[in-house]
Amino acid sequence: MEIRYWNKEVETASPERIKEIQLERLKKIVAAAFKTQFYSKRLPAVGINSPDDIKSLDDLRRIPFTMKDDLRQSYPKGLLAVDTSEVVRIHTSSGTTGIPTVIYLSANDLNAATDLMARSITCTGADKTDILQNMMSYGMFTGGLCMHYGAERVGMMVIPAASGNTKRQVQLMKDFRTTVLHVTPSYLLHIHSKLPELGIPLKDLALKKAFIGAEPHSENTRKKLESLYNIDAYNSYGLSEMNGPGIAFECQYKKDLHFWEDSYIVEIINPKTGELVKDGEQGEVVLTNLIRSAMPLMRYRTRDLAYLHTEPCECGRTHRRMSRIMGRSDDMLIINGVNVFPSQIEEVIMRVPEVGTNYQILVEKQGALDRLVVKVELYPKMFLGEAKQIEQVKARISDELKASITIKPAIELHEQGTLPVSEGKAVRVVDTREKL
Ligand code: AMP
Ligand code: ZN
Numbered sequence: 001m002e003i004r005y006w007n008k009e010v011e012t013a014s015p016e017r018i019k020e021i022q023l024e025r026l027k028k029i030v031a032a033a034f035k036t037q038f039y040s041k042r043l044p045a046v047g048i049n050s051p052d053d054i055k056s057l058d059d060l061r062r063i064p065f066t067m068k069d070d071l072r073q074s075y076p077k078g079l080l081a082v083d084t085s086e087v088v089r090i091h092t093s094s095g096t097t098g099i100p101t102v103i104y105l106s107a108n109d110l111n112a113a114t115d116l117m118a119r120s121i122t123c124t125g126a127d128k129t130d131i132l133q134n135m136m137s138y139g140m141f142t143g144g145l146c147m148h149y150g151a152e153r154v155g156m157m158v159i160p161a162a163s164g165n166t167k168r169q170v171q172l173m174k175d176f177r178t179t180v181l182h183v184t185p186s187y188l189l190h191i192h193s194k195l196p197e198l199g200i201p202l203k204d205l206a207l208k209k210a211f212i213g214a215e216p217h218s219e220n221t222r223k224k225l226e227s228l229y230n231i232d233a234y235n236s237y238g239l240s241e242m243n244g245p246g247i248a249f250e251c252q253y254k255k256d257l258h259f260w261e262d263s264y265i266v267e268i269i270n271p272k273t274g275e276l277v278k279d280g281e282q283g284e285v286v287l288t289n290l291i292r293s294a295m296p297l298m299r300y301r302t303r304d305l306a307y308l309h310t311e312p313c314e315c316g317r318t319h320r321r322m323s324r325i326m327g328r329s330d331d332m333l334i335i336n337g338v339n340v341f342p343s344q345i346e347e348v349i350m351r352v353p354e355v356g357t358n359y360q361i362l363v364e365k366q367g368a369l370d371r372l373v374v375k376v377e378l379y380p381k382m383f384l385g386e387a388k389q390i391e392q393v394k395a396r397i398s399d400e401l402k403a404s405i406t407i408k409p410a411i412e413l414h415e416q417g418t419l420p421v422s423e424g425k426a427v428r429v430v431d432t433r434e435k436l
Contacts, residue, residue, distance in 0.1 A: 025290035026054055030051045031051040036081045039079075123317070126156070131180065134182045170205075185215065193368060242302075243292060265287070268285060304329075305328060308322055336370045361373075374397070394411045
């Protein structure tokens, strides 16, 4: 197999060289952090009074973790290190209209993120002769624009198809001879089930690869996609807080994801104690972004659970590989690629005066896609009135949820006392999707 590199020197650098780059960059990031309201208080609190106090990579551990809540509480500008005139782009996490976490990028930051994206694309063996159809949603979500910029940098022809509209997607694939897709695995499975009714056979398509990410999926799902479409599917991991996709990506060997360690410091911790786990053990991924100075973020707790491989990869890259994401250390649900916290749902339904005291959130598979059902109990008097009235409550709950979590769930209304009650801690979420 011919191995393609975007930046061979960095991708195959010795672990010692990578550590040198990390330290040099960390010092710069700490210097930027002192310009933010948030870290200018937090760093002195642990005895770091200037960037010069960072003398070795071990000093990173003196910096406390940064949590998603810190980002929310710093909204909108508490983590901004530069004047807004220096910012060229903002993004937010998917599905967070209610509780935004915003990311700022300067021109340099965007350039670095784009370069890593190009590196990630190239490490799958794709190149400028490929045609990439980007089926992630454009807009605030990073999966659209960030992938787009990286693919353009590689020189690929990019089709900014965005998400949804299956018929149009398949037509675009056919008409423009798309070779690479960037898509959530659930949507790609769904498209396959629609091909017969769309009347476009697979042989009319020129697909070779898919970059699949934004949501957890198993090795079996990857294999299934590969055999259904006769393609290679590469796992792509990212999160908006770290700039979006292009943080860890599978290479041509498809044996888990290379973390770009010159640009991110990765730590795997025990989510309960915060201590580093032993090499190769599963824990929570904690990331320090070394390539963004407009909005520095250090030791960010992703809540994603994974482990690092200790053995080298056949491709020659020295950057360590991370397993696929095995779960979360919080209760965040990912529904068709969109992040949803059960607390956001509770907040909305408990505002509705007709809603009683109990509710349940069900997440299940409907075909290849995820389906969110919110079951709520209504006060008994609601069932004495007209059916129309009940339908109106249903529509109201559904609209308000859509406004908060960006996806529209199915709503089931139940009589008071009919949903299961647990005697201990309430079981509010039932997720019947495949466990990894
Ligand atoms: P967002 O900030 O909206 O991009 O969402 C980021 C989150 O999506 C991550 O923290 C993960 O929980 C999830 N995610 C992204 N990529 C993957 C992937 N390849 N496998 C599993 N989960 C993923
Ligand atoms: Zn590799």
